[in-house]
Amino acid sequence: MQFIPVAPEDIPNFKESHRGRVSYPILKSFLETQMVVAQLDRTGMQNSMMALTSCLNSYIKNHHLPVKVFQRGGELYLMRTDIDDDGNFVDTAETTNANRLVNSAVAATPINAAEVETRFAQEVGQVTK
Numbered sequence: 001m002q003f004i005p006v007a008p009e010d011i012p013n014f015k016e017s018h019r020g021r022v023s024y025p026i027l028k029s030f031l032e033t034q035m036v037v038a039q040l041d042r043t044g045m046q047n048s049m050m051a052l053t054s055c056l057n058s059y060i061k062n063h064h065l066p067v068k069v070f071q072r073g074g075e076l077y078l079m080r081t082d083i084d085d086d087g088n089f090v091d092t093a094e095t096t097n098a099n100r101l102v103n104s105a106v107a108a109t110p111i112n113a114a115e116v117e118t119r120f121a122q123e124v125g126q127v128t129k
Contacts, residue, residue, distance in 0.1 A: 021119070022047060023059035024101075025111055027067060030078045031098050036087075040076040044113040049076060064097045 022045075030038060045052065053076065056069045066082035082090050082098065 022052070022111075023055050026056065027059060027065060027078075028101055029110070030067065031065075031080075031101060035080070036083055037077060037079045040078060042076065044116045045111065046116070049074070052076065063101070065101065066098050 026040065030040075040052075042049075042052070047055065049071065053069055053071065056067075056078075059065070060067050060069065066080055068079045068081050070077050070079070084090055
């Protein structure tokens with residue numbers, strides 16, 4: 001077995017990695033609100049409840065964010081885990097990662113009906129995103 005070096009530009013349909021199209025804007029927006037617990041309004045989102053929960057949990061786990069996702073009564077909730085009972089922030093590695101996400105140079109695009117239509121128009125008929 002051997003490995004043959006290849007330049008990324010020589011690979012068809014190769015794109016640089018990008019932030020999650022769904023998870024990143026949701027989690028960044030939630031962390032910016034400084035809320036402890038919030039219900040996610042899924043109006044206009046195409047993802048099912050289970051798919052969205054799975055995407056968010058994967059992103060949280062992979063990026064070590066201080067957020068917990070749970071469902072109650074058919075609704076999706078996000079909860080910060082880096083705040084103690086008195087409302088003070090607990091300094092952990094997850095808190096540092098959350099601050100890095102919130103303070104990143106790229107602003108999260110609000111997810112609304114217009115944004116969904118725009119993305120759909122760009123991605124319709126594509127095999128990959």
